[in-house]
Amino acid sequence: MSAGRVDVCVVGAGPAGAVAAKRLAESGFGVVVLEQGHWPDYSQARAAEPDFEIDSGPEWGWNPNVRGREQDYPVECSESDIDVLVYNAVGGGTIVYAAQWHRSLPSDFRVRTLDGVADDWPLTYEDLRPFYERVETDFGVSGLAGDPALPPGAGPPLPPVPLGRMGRRVAQAHNRLGRHWWPGSNAIATREYGALRPCVQRAACLFGCADGAKSSVDRTHWPEAVGRGVRLETGARARRVVCDRDGLADGVEWVDRAGREHLTRADVVILCANGIGTPRLLLLSGGLANSSGLVGRRLMLHPFGIVTGLFEDDLDSAQGVWGQHLYSLEFYETDTDRGFVRGGKWGLQPTGGPLSVTRPWPWGDHPLWGAGFHDGVRRRLGHSAMWGIVTEDLPDESNRVVLDETLTDSDGLPAPKIIYRIGENSRRLMDFHLARAGESLVEAGAYETITAPRIRATGWHQLGTVKMGTDPADSVVDPWGRAHDVPNLFVFDGSTWPTSSGTNPVATIAAMSLRCTEHLIAGRRAQEVPT
Numbered sequence: 001m002s003a004g005r006v007d008v009c010v011v012g013a014g015p016a017g018a019v020a021a022k023r024l025a026e027s028g029f030g031v032v033v034l035e036q037g038h039w040p041d042y043s044q045a046r047a048a049e050p051d052f053e054i055d056s057g058p059e060w061g062w063n064p065n066v067r068g069r070e071q072d073y074p075v076e077c078s079e080s081d082i083d084v085l086v087y088n089a090v091g092g093g094t095i096v097y098a099a100q101w102h103r104s105l106p107s108d109f110r111v112r113t114l115d116g117v118a119d120d121w122p123l124t125y126e127d128l129r130p131f132y133e134r135v136e137t138d139f140g141v142s143g144l145a146g147d148p149a150l151p152p153g154a155g156p157p158l159p160p161v162p163l164g165r166m167g168r169r170v171a172q173a174h175n176r177l178g179r180h181w182w183p184g185s186n187a188i189a190t191r192e193y194g195a196l197r198p199c200v201q202r203a204a205c206l207f208g209c210a211d212g213a214k215s216s217v218d219r220t221h222w223p224e225a226v227g228r229g230v231r232l233e234t235g236a237r238a239r240r241v242v243c244d245r246d247g248l249a250d251g252v253e254w255v256d257r258a259g260r261e262h263l264t265r266a267d268v269v270i271l272c273a274n275g276i277g278t279p280r281l282l283l284l285s286g287g288l289a290n291s292s293g294l295v296g297r298r299l300m301l302h303p304f305g306i307v308t309g310l311f312e313d314d315l316d317s318a319q320g321v322w323g324q325h326l327y328s329l330e331f332y333e334t335d336t337d338r339g340f341v342r343g344g345k346w347g348l349q350p351t352g353g354p355l356s357v358t359r360p361w362p363w364g365d366h367p368l369w370g371a372g373f374h375d376g377v378r379r380r381l382g383h384s385a386m387w388g389i390v391t392e393d394l395p396d397e398s399n400r401v402v403l404d405e406t407l408t409d410s411d412g413l414p415a416p417k418i419i420y421r422i423g424e425n426s427r428r429l430m431d432f433h434l435a436r437a438g439e440s441l442v443e444a445g446a447y448e449t450i451t452a453p454r455i456r457a458t459g460w461h462q463l464g465t466v467k468m469g470t471d472p473a474d475s476v477v478d479p480w481g482r483a484h485d486v487p488n489l490f491v492f493d494g495s496t497w498p499t500s501s502g503t504n505p506v507a508t509i510a511a512m513s514l515r516c517t518e519h520l521i522a523g524r525r526a527q528e529v530p531t
């Protein structure tokens, strides 16, 4: 089935797709969006019920292989040190994300110049700054301007979430240690803001926010985009970008949940299917835009470290946002005396309700079971605080996404297979940061710290697999997301990142998508399109 031609076809309704589609619609473009998932059903979230942690898994779990719904595609991870975590729905990963919101730092764009590794981005922090400011307003980010570790500029529109007892204890410890900390920035509303309601501090953010306070793009972007005429097709799995005889993208072939085949013809195609879904689709399209051989390569997954402290006092840490109550950039920049380059960001998080304190996440190899179970729950519940550490992952061409030879999704399309090993630099970086984070919690009064390095279920940031650059021999897309090989095919998600930074990615994914969209709109008259 083939409908009439549209101006733009976007694949993926996560934050990258939402930002692009909304802005294009505001500028008068006719837009069709293909999303294999559906609108989230918050009636299933049950965050107000005391047992919500028990039955959140099938609907709100982070691992597509565990959820296994027909709108999910499986991800083969047996040759990866880390399991990939994605959410397939209108809103993409923002439905289950922790909503920690963090801009990249100026040094993140210049790691070749500063540290002699990987590549510089073909743009600077200053180029992206106005777009950060705009998306922070659109997402309703809360936080506090003036962090001396960041360049000056406008801050987020809403005040930060409360530090709480846990945050105050650790902040005071950092003051004594002379270490950096700053109130957390989160895509969580601290008061009524547009479509968002004020956060009620239930710590259910990672299982779908039924209270309407977390800034997921099904709330902040899609209703308005649809209101402006965007046609959002749900249950629509893109299986191939189709090209014409001149090598221009001519549209996207897709399958609906009833198995019917469709073709959406478009003047421009924008892929926003994330660092796994986008290279998968290019590979499914016969290796499209891959003259550099880099499609799928340089996968970065941000190895994630966790140190949890146990405290005698009740820190009220079963509550609060599961974003970051405060963060520290103390060890973010390179110090070569440490034996590695680059660094990471620490976010102070609660440890969840009674079930969360028994599980491998965030406790690593220390889940609770059997003898000592009740004592363990008593010691952990509300009496613990956790540093979650996002570490910079350097690109390596052997870390990659390929098509699996046997595993398929519910439409019979080859599933992505991940081949990924944590590099030596990341291992050293992680060990250093875990040790320093443990010191921080001890200074805050922890009588015991539990370190959970390298938990498999932490691959929530997928970056780098469709590299951006100016040289077609060494990159797939240009600095505006346009494929070097296919001038009307664009990639606006985190696939394009030349390096990974050490911060949570949605702020930069959203800002980059907006920047690329504005460039596409400005150049509309010169845009090459199929005839």
Ligand SMILES: Cc1cc2nc3c(=O)[nH]c(=O)nc-3n(C[C@H](O)[C@H](O)[C@H](O)COP(=O)(O)OP(=O)(O)OC[C@H]3O[C@@H](n4cnc5c(N)ncnc54)[C@H](O)[C@@H]3O)c2cc1C
Pocket: 011, 012, 013, 014, 015, 016, 017, 034, 035, 036, 037, 062, 085, 086, 087, 088, 089, 090, 091, 092, 093, 094, 096, 097, 098, 099, 100, 101, 102, 206, 236, 237, 238, 239, 272, 273, 274, 275, 277, 278, 281, 323, 460, 461, 462, 493, 494, 504, 505, 506, 507, 509
């Ligand atoms: C549990 C968890 C916690 C996280 N916490 C944070 C955090 O605190 N802060 C932060 O910054 N980031 C966090 N992230 C990461 C963040 O959610 C992602 O980086 C972000 O959502 C990526 O945005 P995107 O638009 O590129 O892709 P996605 O949000 O992944 O959206 C891509 C969409 O494309 C769709 N799609 C893919 N392939 C196809 C196809 N062939 N046809 C049709 N549709 C397709 C998918 O169904 C999906 O909905 C977290 C992620 C998870 C899973």
Ligand code: SF4
Pocket: 047, 188, 198, 199, 200, 201, 202, 203, 204, 205, 206, 208, 209, 210, 211, 212, 213, 214, 320, 321, 322
């Ligand atoms: S803590 Fe706030 S943002 Fe998180 S789920 Fe609860 S209401 Fe939503």
